[in-house]
Amino acid sequence: MSHSYEHPRPALAVDCVVFGLDENGLQVLLVERGVAPFKGRTALPGGFVRLDETLEEAARRELEEETGLGAKVFLEQLYTFGDLHRDPRERVVSVAYYALVKLSDHRVRAATDASAAAWFRLGDKPQLPFDHEQILRVAKARLQAKVRYQPLGFELLPPRFTLAQLQSLYEAVLEKPVDKRNFRKKILSMELLEETGEREEGVSHRAARLYRFDRKRYVALEKAGVNFEL
Amino acid sequence: MSHSYEHPRPALAVDCVVFGLDENGLQVLLVERGVAPFKGRTALPGGFVRLDETLEEAARRELEEETGLGAKVFLEQLYTFGDLHRDPRERVVSVAYYALVKLSDHRVRAATDASAAAWFRLGDKPQLPFDHEQILRVAKARLQAKVRYQPLGFELLPPRFTLAQLQSLYEAVLEKPVDKRNFRKKILSMELLEETGEREEGVSHRAARLYRFDRKRYVALEKAGVNFEL
Numbered sequence: 001m002s003h004s005y006e007h008p009r010p011a012l013a014v015d016c017v018v019f020g021l022d023e024n025g026l027q028v029l030l031v032e033r034g035v036a037p038f039k040g041r042t043a044l045p046g047g048f049v050r051l052d053e054t055l056e057e058a059a060r061r062e063l064e065e066e067t068g069l070g071a072k073v074f075l076e077q078l079y080t081f082g083d084l085h086r087d088p089r090e091r092v093v094s095v096a097y098y099a100l101v102k103l104s105d106h107r108v109r110a111a112t113d114a115s116a117a118a119w120f121r122l123g124d125k126p127q128l129p130f131d132h133e134q135i136l137r138v139a140k141a142r143l144q145a146k147v148r149y150q151p152l153g154f155e156l157l158p159p160r161f162t163l164a165q166l167q168s169l170y171e172a173v174l175e176k177p178v179d180k181r182n183f184r185k186k187i188l189s190m191e192l193l194e195e196t197g198e199r200e201e202g203v204s205h206r207a208a209r210l211y212r213f214d215r216k217r218y219v220a221l222e223k224a225g226v227n228f229e230l
Numbered sequence: 231m232s233h234s235y236e237h238p239r240p241a242l243a244v245d246c247v248v249f250g251l252d253e254n255g256l257q258v259l260l261v262e263r264g265v266a267p268f269k270g271r272t273a274l275p276g277g278f279v280r281l282d283e284t285l286e287e288a289a290r291r292e293l294e295e296e297t298g299l300g301a302k303v304f305l306e307q308l309y310t311f312g313d314l315h316r317d318p319r320e321r322v323v324s325v326a327y328y329a330l331v332k333l334s335d336h337r338v339r340a341a342t343d344a345s346a347a348a349w350f351r352l353g354d355k356p357q358l359p360f361d362h363e364q365i366l367r368v369a370k371a372r373l374q375a376k377v378r379y380q381p382l383g384f385e386l387l388p389p390r391f392t393l394a395q396l397q398s399l400y401e402a403v404l405e406k407p408v409d410k411r412n413f414r415k416k417i418l419s420m421e422l423l424e425e426t427g428e429r430e431e432g433v434s435h436r437a438a439r440l441y442r443f444d445r446k447r448y449v450a451l452e453k454a455g456v457n458f459e460l
Binding site for chain 2: 002004006009010011012052053056077080082084093
């Protein structure tokens with residue numbers, strides 16, 4: 001079957017940058033390409049947009065098909081990449097989406113269709129084809145900018161956590177050490193954390209206080225447009 | 231002539247939200263549509279992307295063709311709108327761009343092809359067709375968010391200006407009054423303004439000090455990732 005138009009059209013695709021986070025650092029979800037071009041190369045999950053789905057639905061479908069993730073991931077639109085020669089086949093414009101998930105919730109199952117998908121440390125991944133290095137760079141910059149004015153999502157932390165755990169998540173996203181005293185002062189001054197009254201158990205060092213996020217307070221602050229600058 | 235593809239493709243368009251600013255408020259540049267659908271209605275300038283131009287080039291070309299603006303305007307990509315029925319003709323995905331310009335530099339010339347283009351106050355414009363109301367809303371929110379963490383561009387101000395002039399620009403963008411004492415304290419603490427040593431002339435009230443932006447300092451602060459939160 002063939003589809004004809006009066007004027008030539010670029011193909012429209014989506015690409016997904018899914019970051020996985022744990023205390024050890026940021027990772028990114030990549031797939032092995034099963035088709036040309038760049039067959040066998042490691043790349044961002046993605047594919048062409050169908051006429052009967054929105055851009056976000058297309059991103060979610062491709063992510064699900066290629067990695068087994070999908071429904072549970074909160075995707076945000078990142079940027080649309082439209083350089084003339086970003087795809088060797090023809091003109092392809094790609095709307096990129098990104099997400100940050102808790103790595104431990106999203107281990108890739110090796111025994112399914114998603115076996116060609118895997119998490120890669122950012123410093124330890126193959127060179128990506130197309131303009132995927134650029135897309136990944138833009139996604140990382142966006143993520144790092146975002147956590148500077150909005151606290152890291154609750155869903156990335158266990159229900160009760162220490163300030164050291166929270167700090168190491170920020171350090172993992174920002175990819176640099178954060179001054180401990182400043183960090184504690186700022187994060188506590190936001191009044192987003194509630195003391196649980198409990199302390200860590202089974203640790204050899206002095207047991208640290210356990211906190212939880214005050215969800216209501218977060219929503220209220222966000223509505224008021226308060227600055228979360230760290 | 232006709233162009234055939236194996237799979238159906240959405241059409242790809244660009245739309246432009248150009249805000250014009252002066253002390254009296256924000257305006258937006260709109261055009262009268264010359265073709266169906268919504269012929270004769272007032273809408274955002276925009277049109278279809280050609281195969282041999284980038285997305286930004288397409289936005290700039292459409293802006294130039296429809297309003298006479300173009301080369302001098304710094305366009306930033308806003309968001310890509312892809313709802314299934316945003317265009318009554320067929321599936322059209324639109325990459326939206328936005329810009330903020332100094333209104334007095336961009337008066338629309340009534341005697342040219344741009345005669346169907348005009349500036350409209352946001353509170354005083356016709357209802358826009360397609361999803362252009364949504365695009366405009368997203369653009370305004372982005373602009374307001376942006377001036378909260380980045381100073382308004384130099385190009386919007388005369389070379390020497392008073393703090394009252396600067397404050398009224400912020401109030402125009404934010405669409406709300408700004409506390410004078412806080413504003414002055416914060417803007418001066420950024421050390422972005424230099425006193426010229428001169429004062430206003432020809433005013434009936436007490437002549438205010440004239441400032442200029444310290445461009446080098448601005449670039450240095452921006453590189454350091456400093457927060458401009460107002």
